[in-house]
Amino acid sequence: MRTRVGIIGAGPAGLTLAHLLRLRGIDSVVLEARSREYVERRVRAGVLEHPTVELLREAGVAGRLDREGMPHHGLSLRFDGTDHRIALADLTGRSITVYGQQEVVKDLIAARLDAGEPIVFEVSDVRPHDAETDQPYITYVDADGAPQRLDCDVIAGCDGSHGVSHAAVPSTTHAHDYPFAWLGVLAKAPPSHSELIYTHHERGFALHSMRTPEITRLYLQVPPEERIEYWPDDRIWDELGLRLAADGFTLTTGPIMEKGITTMRSVVTEPMRYGRLFLAGDAAHIVPPTGAKGMNLAIHDVWVLAEALARYFGEGRSDLLDEYSDTCLRRVWRAQHFSWWMTSMLHQAPGADDFQRRLQLSQLRYTATSTAAATSLAENYVGLPYR
Numbered sequence: 001m002r003t004r005v006g007i008i009g010a011g012p013a014g015l016t017l018a019h020l021l022r023l024r025g026i027d028s029v030v031l032e033a034r035s036r037e038y039v040e041r042r043v044r045a046g047v048l049e050h051p052t053v054e055l056l057r058e059a060g061v062a063g064r065l066d067r068e069g070m071p072h073h074g075l076s077l078r079f080d081g082t083d084h085r086i087a088l089a090d091l092t093g094r095s096i097t098v099y100g101q102q103e104v105v106k107d108l109i110a111a112r113l114d115a116g117e118p119i120v121f122e123v124s125d126v127r128p129h130d131a132e133t134d135q136p137y138i139t140y141v142d143a144d145g146a147p148q149r150l151d152c153d154v155i156a157g158c159d160g161s162h163g164v165s166h167a168a169v170p171s172t173t174h175a176h177d178y179p180f181a182w183l184g185v186l187a188k189a190p191p192s193h194s195e196l197i198y199t200h201h202e203r204g205f206a207l208h209s210m211r212t213p214e215i216t217r218l219y220l221q222v223p224p225e226e227r228i229e230y231w232p233d234d235r236i237w238d239e240l241g242l243r244l245a246a247d248g249f250t251l252t253t254g255p256i257m258e259k260g261i262t263t264m265r266s267v268v269t270e271p272m273r274y275g276r277l278f279l280a281g282d283a284a285h286i287v288p289p290t291g292a293k294g295m296n297l298a299i300h301d302v303w304v305l306a307e308a309l310a311r312y313f314g315e316g317r318s319d320l321l322d323e324y325s326d327t328c329l330r331r332v333w334r335a336q337h338f339s340w341w342m343t344s345m346l347h348q349a350p351g352a353d354d355f356q357r358r359l360q361l362s363q364l365r366y367t368a369t370s371t372a373a374a375t376s377l378a379e380n381y382v383g384l385p386y387r
Helices: 012-023 036-041 050-058 063-068 088-092 101-114 164-168 233-243 294-315 319-346 354-369 371-382
Strands: 005-008 028-031 070-072 075-079 082-086 096-098 124-129 137-141 147-151 154-157 172-187 196-199 206-212 215-222 256-270 277-279
Touching (some): 005 012, 005 124, 005 137, 012 028, 012 101, 050 063, 050 294, 063 101, 075 354, 082 354, 082 371, 096 206, 124 164, 154 164, 196 319, 215 233, 233 256, 256 319
Parallel strands (some): 005 154, 075 196, 154 277
Antiparallel strands (some): 075 082, 172 215, 196 206, 206 215
């Protein structure tokens, strides 16, 4: 096969890029190691920034998002057993929308297949080649076991931190490991609160979120070496009840449908480009989930890349491609700092002394009572403008 842009990975980054390119008349082929069923059911992030929602609307793939997404105009910082609301919309004029990553993926896959554009699922042994030349190509084995070659002008690596694209880029990696993990559960229970609750508690951080009016997403801070078998459902609900306790709050429980433990890291790859291979999303950077930035950064990356490719193929100019890495990394480092700040303020660090705990409470109280501090949190949380 021959295409202009070979895209490795059918997650939000790869699929959004393919869709944006199609709107600009640029053909592409998407390669994905998993099956369609798997990628459409893979539960990940669920908070969409305001600019992300606007982009999906402009791209014509937000019909179901607008019908089923859950707009949120604020969030709560819960500490000292009390809620302190950060009024996102009042402070910034913008809001967030809760809509699961797998739902975004479903919408993008449907739009691409409806347009007759190719997604090649269940491929293996994917390899980018000759990225440093003007004739890069990708080899892979298709679902029937036959070796294939995809010739292209540009390769977009959207296959995550463990994918082949990241490994193919000779770059510098900046990384930080956090001394805790999140135990996340998806429960068949109506949300206990109309907005997200970020909780600072002496037993550890907890988060109340949701996916739909009938499904709740909840998290508990645990040690990074924790094992999921130590957490039967009853223990999870008991611990959530302790950490989320507040006056007038009742935790709604129900059957737990999924649970797992995720360690927390910050990773930035610089540069995000090697020749004609461009990294996007988790292939280039990872943020701790506290700031809800992962999927949103990925979509910003490919928006920048699509604009650059449109200029390159339409006008023969490479200036935006040459600036791609620097342009994306400015937003990536801002998101890294915000995510680190939220994580540091809300979690109980192992071995922290009373002095450190009091500093955390002081920061929380200041953020909750200062309009300036609350506005800073709010404008970062809802998403800084693209331009």
